[in-house]
Amino acid sequence: MSGVLANVDLRTQLAGHNRLELLLFRLAGKQLFGINVFKVQEVIQCPHLTSIPDSHSVVRGIANMRGRTITVMDLDRAVGGAGVENPEENFVVVTEYNQYVQGFLVGGVDRIVNMNWSEILPPPQGIGDDNYLTAVTRVEGELVEIIDVEKVLAEVIGWNEEVSQEFIEEAENQDDERKPVVLVADDSSVARNQIKRTLDKLGIECVLAMDGKRALEQLQQWAGDEVDIPLHERIFMVISDIEMPEMDGYTFTTEVRRDPRLENLHILLHTSLSGVFNNAMVEKVGANDFIAKFQPDVLAKTVLNRLKLWRDEKTAC
Structure with a gap:
């Protein structure tokens, strides 16, 4: 427990200074993407996936991970790509968004980098309203795209927006x-x-x-x-x-x-x-x-x- 609290304290100090850690990964191509480490629970080799009939095309299946069943989504398909080939040869990033736990199938995980939020910039103007980016940045000269995961989840899962x-x-x-x-x-x-x-x-x-x-x-x-x-x-x-x-x-x-x-x-x-x-x-x-x-x-x-x-x-x- 002391280790957990120490980690929370360390991350608290990091965020308190307008900083974050990004997990960098690739999908089906060479483009580099990033996700806030705070939302990542673990990264694992993709386990066996059980397909679900009539599920959303982005959903590649469900998997049992540490005694819980989670949905695994192909992030490349979600943003308009063809999808990651041979899932079990690739990786799953297990995340928590909006109190839901899900896995995102990715082609490869690069590394974790520590950055300042001032280095994370809005997407360039002129790319349209239907894009899947919330921000962009550069790491060692390479462009990193940060995906609007909330948009992906809204399209795949759908959120209840009704007010009582x-x-x-x-x-x-x-x-x-x-x-x-x-x-x-x-x-x-x-x-x-x-x-x-x-x-x-x-x-x-x-x-x-x-x-x-x-x-x-x-x-x-x-x-x-x-x-x-x-x-x-x-x-x-x-x-x-x-x-x-x-x-x-x-x-x-x-x-x-x-x-x-x-x-x-x-x-x-x-x-x-x-x-x-x-x-x-x-x-x-x-x-x-x-x-x-x-x-x-x-x-x-x-x-x-x-x-x-x-x-x-x-x-x-």
Whole structure:
């Protein structure tokens, strides 16, 4: 147990300084890809796969790994390739996203590199909205593409995006002289749209930012507006992803807390990461709370609870 806690502490320090570790791998070709090590449970030689009739074409089968059955997806097929040939001669990266464990079949694993989030850049403009990238970077001069795994999982598994009627009715019963506003920061277009659809159903306006750097710039711009109302009275919360190019959610939160004009903003970290690590970082960087992706009712309940407190605070003033 002490070893586990030491590892959590080490990773906490790493992320607290806008850094991350990437597992580099290849699919069916020479292109190099990356995935945050935090989401990787293990990398193993592909075991025997049992095919499932009528399953999604990306699903190569299921496998029994350490007493649990997991789905193995061909990541090359998921992003439009022909797929990895001879699966059992290749590797499976076992990951946890949004509280689901699955394996991604890859052609070969390269190495782990330690990087700064400022070196992780948004995809170049002009590649279209249907691409599967959340970011790109370079390692020793070689281009590394970071796949939007949330988009892959949404297409293969599908997420429930329905908000329970009780939360919709609760939102309808809360009157305000103007529509409440939330700032949302997330590098995944799928995640941004999921959050927006949930907030739309609650009658809440949201402004979208593609990463922490852009979200911080937006807040600073608003704070500089020549109005007499403090920013925390104009927007009632910020919802931020953690893993984002240029500036991660932890660093974003730290920078917000350092700015006297922004320090009172309510920040919810909304992440596909989970576990002890997040609890430690929420406390360290000064976020108000975090919830796991993507559970629309949990998000709706959290947002409405905060909205009620925000309205009560304004009334008390």
